[in-house]
Amino acid sequence: MTTSATRVLVLNSGSSSVKYQLLDMRDGARLAVGLVERIGEAVSRLVHTPLTDSGERRERTGPIPDHAAALKAVAEELAADGLGLDSPELAAIGHRVVHGGLRFSAPTVVTDEVLAEVERLVPVAPLHNPANITGIRTARALRPDLPQVAVFDTAFHTTMPEHAARYAIDTEVADAHRIRRYGFHGTSHAYVSRETARLLGKDPSEVNVIVLHLGNGASASAVAGGRCVDTSMGLTPLEGLVMGTRSGDIDPAVTFHLKRVAGMSVDEIDDLLNKKSGLIGLCGDNDMREIRRRVDEGDERARLAFDIYIHRLKKYIGAYCAVLGRVDAVAFTAGVGENAAPVREAAVEGLESLGLAVDAELNAVRSGEPRLISPEGARVAVAVVPTDEELEIARQTYSLVTD
């Protein structure tokens, strides 16, 4: 496929929201960004920000009943800025798709067959894949002639060796139900591990990196020479680190116990572990800014929540040092990783024997740029590398339609 068009629209469709960005792939510049939220509720909201010189942020409220109406409204806003979806400049639409299973290890042009396979994965991603599918179907209906590309959150992790990807459960049961560790946030881990290599002046194939994606959802990955060899999320995004509202690792027997002893249903346990656990379950807040404020005021519950969060993070850093053997860099990214200096400091505190340390002054710098925060001459570089999932989705989409 070839194209002389240079724009890519990136769509991230959630169950009741659509986030979008229009990028010019000649330089990766944003032309417009926006969000439609509360789709299907009485009052929906669209916030559209053109980033061209003349544009101004605009907001609409009112009912937007479904994704088709949402995308139509987005198309109208873009058209008002001369950036309409009917423009010959638009090369493709790139869709974030959460679960690609084992089949999709690379960005893929959407066909009916691809959509059917993404649909078959709904049982392992019941919260995300249906919304992603709706987004793709809606965009296809709007521009049936345009390549629609699916970029999968799981794709970067498909290089994990079997010994890291398989759970130690009965193989037949696992295979029958496609139970294995898939990992998520792959677009971010791919982007950040590559940008970290660039920061070190090296090719990704030359470096081993631990990426800590710490947002409201959080995951770690061990990346050896540009390939993911382990990651902390599993069959679903519930496994691994302590997150804003997810427990991360727990003894699976906790779930049987909650059912047998507390009489909770499977749905209630699912809700407890995904939405009412992690930082919010521990201290009532999931925003790290608020937790740090409370810690600074001497709040014991917030302190314990912070300590549990850090303890888990340290365990994963240590584990991935062991998995990788040689570590060149540890990169912090996403909302918490990019902004919370106390988290970064605490996460590597006491890990000097692994070559890890942060320089207090460098760690305190606030910047949107990739930067090193380890002391000069440190054996392992510690870095803050802002993630950019939309740019990565756009790049992968564009390279597929121009190659």
Ligand code: AMP
């Ligand atoms: P994300 O999921 O990557 O958008 O990250 C969202 C989370 O980042 C929020 O829930 C906050 O906990 C955290 N966050 C954002 N800004 C800051 C900040 N300045 N300091 C500490 N945490 C922050």
